[in-house]
Amino acid sequence: MQPLTSRSKAVERKPMTMWEKMYLPAIAKGMSITFGHMFKKKPTVNYPEKTRPFSPVFRGLHVLNRDEQGRERCTACGLCAVACPAEAITMEAAERLPGEENQYREEKYAAKYEINMLRCIFCGLCEEACPKDAIYLSETFAPANYTRKGFIYGKEELLIPNPVTQPEEYAKAKGL
Amino acid sequence: MHLTLLSIDWLLLIEKCVLILIIISVSLVIAMYETWAERKVAAFMQDRRGPNRAGFGGLLQPMADGLKLFMKEEIIPTSSSKFLFVLGPGMAMLTAMMTSAVIPWSSHFHLFGRDVSMQIADVNIGILYIFGVVSMGVYGIMIGGWASNNKFSLLAAIRGASQIISYELAMGLAIIALLMITGTLSLGKMVEQQQEHGLYNFVVQPLGFLIFLVCAFAECNRTPFDLSEAENELNFGYHQEYSSMKLGFYLFAEYINMFISSALMASLYFGGFDIPFVNDAAFGAHFGQNPLAILQVVSLFGKIVLFIFFFMWVRWTIPRFRYDQLMNLGWKVLIPLALFNMLATGFIVLLKAHGWHF
Numbered sequence: 001m002q003p004l005t006s007r008s009k010a011v012e013r014k015p016m017t018m019w020e021k022m023y024l025p026a027i028a029k030g031m032s033i034t035f036g037h038m039f040k041k042k043p044t045v046n047y048p049e050k051t052r053p054f055s056p057v058f059r060g061l062h063v064l065n066r067d068e069q070g071r072e073r074c075t076a077c078g079l080c081a082v083a084c085p086a087e088a089i090t091m092e093a094a095e096r097l098p099g100e101e102n103q104y105r106e107e108k109y110a111a112k113y114e115i116n117m118l119r120c121i122f123c124g125l126c127e128e129a130c131p132k133d134a135i136y137l138s139e140t141f142a143p144a145n146y147t148r149k150g151f152i153y154g155k156e157e158l159l160i161p162n163p164v165t166q167p168e169e170y171a172k173a174k175g176l
Numbered sequence: 177m178h179l180t181l182l183s184i185d186w187l188l189l190i191e192k193c194v195l196i197l198i199i200i201s202v203s204l205v206i207a208m209y210e211t212w213a214e215r216k217v218a219a220f221m222q223d224r225r226g227p228n229r230a231g232f233g234g235l236l237q238p239m240a241d242g243l244k245l246f247m248k249e250e251i252i253p254t255s256s257s258k259f260l261f262v263l264g265p266g267m268a269m270l271t272a273m274m275t276s277a278v279i280p281w282s283s284h285f286h287l288f289g290r291d292v293s294m295q296i297a298d299v300n301i302g303i304l305y306i307f308g309v310v311s312m313g314v315y316g317i318m319i320g321g322w323a324s325n326n327k328f329s330l331l332a333a334i335r336g337a338s339q340i341i342s343y344e345l346a347m348g349l350a351i352i353a354l355l356m357i358t359g360t361l362s363l364g365k366m367v368e369q370q371q372e373h374g375l376y377n378f379v380v381q382p383l384g385f386l387i388f389l390v391c392a393f394a395e396c397n398r399t400p401f402d403l404s405e406a407e408n409e410l411n412f413g414y415h416q417e418y419s420s421m422k423l424g425f426y427l428f429a430e431y432i433n434m435f436i437s438s439a440l441m442a443s444l445y446f447g448g449f450d451i452p453f454v455n456d457a458a459f460g461a462h463f464g465q466n467p468l469a470i471l472q473v474v475s476l477f478g479k480i481v482l483f484i485f486f487f488m489w490v491r492w493t494i495p496r497f498r499y500d501q502l503m504n505l506g507w508k509v510l511i512p513l514a515l516f517n518m519l520a521t522g523f524i525v526l527l528k529a530h531g532w533h534f
Binding site (some may be wrong): 026030031033034035037038040042043044046 | 217220221222223224228489490492494495527
């Protein structure tokens with residue numbers, strides 16, 4: 001048969017020499033290689049104790065941001081849901097009532113905000129689409145869960161702790 | 177009646193019982209930690225870390241494994257021959273344990289005004305005894321494979337049996353050459369001779385040692401020769417139908433065999449409990465018998481550990497032989513080599529006996 005590429009090479013079928021037939025030199029060579037590997041640096045990272053550092057542009061789990069006074073920034077405009085190529089984001093808008101000014105920054109807010117982490121492809125387009133700087137992608141990823149339902153993250157999971165009332169948790173979430 | 181009871185040396189009996197107990201528990205502990213060491217060595221040779229979750233450096237891993245094996249359901253297949261099925265692993269374990277009886281673990285301790293020998297039985301046919309027991313090891317494999325009533329198990333058992341029998345021949349021939357030089361079958365005497373001459377048998381019999389080493393690998397069913405449990409061809413070999421601690425027994429027996437054959441190779445070819453580069457007799461006279469005996473145990477175990485490491489090193493380097501290659505190596509290479517070695521040794525021994533001339 002005509003060789004299809006220029007890279008094909010005929011297999012050598014010449015009989016083994018006496019030296020090769022003894023096998024022992026080859027075995028010794030192989031054993032020196034395996035012995036050398038014993039002292040090589042191991043690429044394994046001891047995962048739960050040590051984690052590999054993420055790059056600064058890593059796109060992980062979403063966080064719903066608050067402003068300096070602890071008010072939710074999201075106005076439920078729906079631009080993130082429109083931008084989302086995986087259609088992972090759903091939300092329901094509600095109108096801010098008098099007396100809720102310290103909770104929501106603008107007159108409209110997201111009463112329900114859900115991201116399906118199984119659908120999400122972590123592209124970060126929601127982050128880019130958001131005009132209010134309300135959603136951004138953090139440097140963690142979604143932990144394992146027992147049910148599919150558990151992967152649908154609501155506001156409780158996504159919202160960052162309030163910097164005014166819970167400064168410690170806020171600092172922790174920010175990774176400070 | 178009373179006289180016969182009195183004439184038995186009861187202290188000797190107690191001493192031997194204690195020694196047997198110690199040696200069996202030490203073999204078991206060593207076998208346990210061999211499983212750990214095997215995984216560690218394998219991991220290091222493959223640039224991995226190996227078990228490191230249970231205890232410091234994974235040192236509790238063997239306990240976890242043992243516990244797991246005990247918790248597993250014990251299954252005896254309905255179509256198996258039940259008695260033989262249970263007998264198989266017991267047989268494997270028994271033969272693995274029995275070999276340790278004639279190995280001299282150290283010279284002797286001086287305790288309670290008695291010289292306590294560190295050899296369970298210094299029989300004058302020590303090596304013949306070992307060969308007898310080792311060939312019984314075939315039964316463990318053969319019975320297990322046969323009683324499982326499973327094609328793969330039976331095939332593996334037959335493979336294993338024929339392999340062990342083939343390699344026993346070459347092993348025996350390699351030993352004959354050694355016997356010609358030492359002139360004794362007692363392991364204790366062999367070690368003493370090496371101690372006196374300060375020259376290990378390995379130097380005198382390099383070819384014999386090589387043959388013995390290869391055969392020891394085959395006898396232990398260790399990797400280049402682990403055809404009886406070739407996973408890719410025979411699922412899991414002769415212990416495929418076994419579960420729980422019966423499987424554990426088979427696996428354990430393999431590790432005990434490895435330990436014992438390391439001890440044997442150390443005793444036959446590397447001076448046994450002799451401390452290298454030290455004149456043992458002078459050391460004993462200077463520091464006393466007991467420290468010497470302890471150091472000798474340490475020395476023997478050092479050699480054993482090196483051999484065990486070698487076993488593992490080979491296992492994680494060399495791929496398994498094909499069956500015809502295995503038989504070719506055994507019958508067409510090792511046996512002629514061993515015969516040649518025997519004849520050459522005999523010739524030289526004869527020359528020496530005649531003062532280097534005829």
